[in-house]
Amino acid sequence: MKNKVNHNIIAEDFKDRMDYDELMNCMRCGFCLPSCPTYGESEQSEAASPRGRIALMKAVVDGKKAPDEDFEKQLNLCLGCRACEPACPSGVKYGHLLEEARDILNKHKKHSLPVKVIRKSVFNGLFPYQNRMRTLNGMLWLYQRSGVQKVVRGSKVLHLMPGNMGRMEKILPEIPSPNEMKQRPKHVKPTGIVKKRVAFFSGCLMDTMFMKTNDATLYLLEKAGCEIVIPEEQNCCGALHAHSGEKEKARELAKRNILAFEKAEIDYIISNAGGCGALLIEYDHLLKDESAEWQERARHFASKVKDIATVLLEVGLPKMKLTEQIVTYQDSCHLRNVMNAGKAPRQLLKQIEGVEFTEMKESDRCCGSAGVYNIIQPDMSTQILDHKMVHAKATKATTIVTSNPGCLLQMKLGVEREGLSEVIRSVHIVDLLAEAVKYAELDNSKAID
Numbered sequence: 059m060k061n062k063v064n065h066n067i068i069a070e071d072f073k074d075r076m077d078y079d080e081l082m083n084c085m086r087c088g089f090c091l092p093s094c095p096t097y098g099e100s101e102q103s104e105a106a107s108p109r110g111r112i113a114l115m116k117a118v119v120d121g122k123k124a125p126d127e128d129f130e131k132q133l134n135l136c137l138g139c140r141a142c143e144p145a146c147p148s149g150v151k152y153g154h155l156l157e158e159a160r161d162i163l164n165k166h167k168k169h170s171l172p173v174k175v176i177r178k179s180v181f182n183g184l185f186p187y188q189n190r191m192r193t194l195n196g197m198l199w200l201y202q203r204s205g206v207q208k209v210v211r212g213s214k215v216l217h218l219m220p221g222n223m224g225r226m227e228k229i230l231p232e233i234p235s236p237n238e239m240k241q242r243p244k245h246v247k248p249t250g251i252v253k254k255r256v257a258f259f260s261g262c263l264m265d266t267m268f269m270k271t272n273d274a275t276l277y278l279l280e281k282a283g284c285e286i287v288i289p290e291e292q293n294c295c296g297a298l299h300a301h302s303g304e305k306e307k308a309r310e311l312a313k314r315n316i317l318a319f320e321k322a323e324i325d326y327i328i329s330n331a332g333g334c335g336a337l338l339i340e341y342d343h344l345l346k347d348e349s350a351e352w353q354e355r356a357r358h359f360a361s362k363v364k365d366i367a368t369v370l371l372e373v374g375l376p377k378m379k380l381t382e383q384i385v386t387y388q389d390s391c392h393l394r395n396v397m398n399a400g401k402a403p404r405q406l407l408k409q410i411e412g413v414e415f416t417e418m419k420e421s422d423r424c425c426g427s428a429g430v431y432n433i434i435q436p437d438m439s440t441q442i443l444d445h446k447m448v449h450a451k452a453t454k455a456t457t458i459v460t461s462n463p464g465c466l467l468q469m470k471l472g473v474e475r476e477g478l479s480e481v482i483r484s485v486h487i488v489d490l491l492a493e494a495v496k497y498a499e500l501d502n503s504k505a506i507d
Contacts, residue, residue, distance in 0.1 A: 065124040072118045081116045083148045090142035108142035139391035139424040164303025185294040195266040199233040229470035234269045246286040253283035257324045262294040274492035275330045282373045291318035297337040316359045330366040332390025332462035339363040367402035378494035379411040386418045386455035390462035410494045419449040427468035447472040458484045
């Protein structure tokens, strides 16, 4: 009886909060089916498709289905890649429906004590505070530099970890030192003519674990003639919260970022992580139920958000060159499906002298990372990744390029699982472009000498 009452309360919340017009927009035409990774990997189970999940949500709203464990399990199996949205002739915003449904379920879910502690620690105690992120990063740096990492890798401890956790330890990037993290720039000016004045969204993980990629971003923007401001008051974008049923916290973080960036007179707000950029550009939707003032401020903020590749293509980079190599590109789902910025990275890669660009089959299909999906859904994630690596190997590329930190780690994991770490590297597009600019400059200086 208790479960039944809880289901009734949840169902009422679904009726009150779900956008019924959006649910009705789904015509059940099936155009989304080929684009959905979980539909393909689950032997074409209708419930594991976008239209199937929309039908389940509508059934809950209509009182024809209980929001039970099976319902929640099916929603959680979704990657949230939103590849169904560009394929949908009706323009259904599936991602918005999924986030709202997950938020409702999480609001009523009675987590076990360990899960409750972990969620509170991560969502409320860690990601919103950059100083704490840096402290954690410092611990990882110490782990790598103190010799503990060598001891751990030499033991059998990593082999005992579930799923791909052991292998994931091996693909961690080189962590910057605590001193390096303290010396973050606030304002960068190019030496020549200023073409654009931009603000850089440095992010939380990107400005700690992936700090060198952020440095490469600033380097490229400066080379392209951009003046850059990096607001100190900015914080986590809130994407992890929004996708995990913590929308209230996501809204709080969004407001902080809007306040931090609206002080600067800029042309664009630059993001170098597809997952972050996709939420930043939808702050207007995230804050749609706020006051009219906040809605307008959110719209203004979102209108300025651009991916780094799009801006670099617009303003132009100096000559780029690398040693001869085959390069392929794995799309960031949110960069392609939400920000509609899948072409710019490819165009930039094709500008590099010495690079032979080869398109990967189904490069627009999710790699299986999807935030923390590869941790909470390891079986499906690995299944998707294994198929991705079949296509990656078929390109014969020695360099796999991505535009999102989660995708980068996932592709590194795929290379590690295939035993190809010595012959294939996975890099963020910003790091490869910076490498190409520096190589061309060095090559030019040698030619002059």
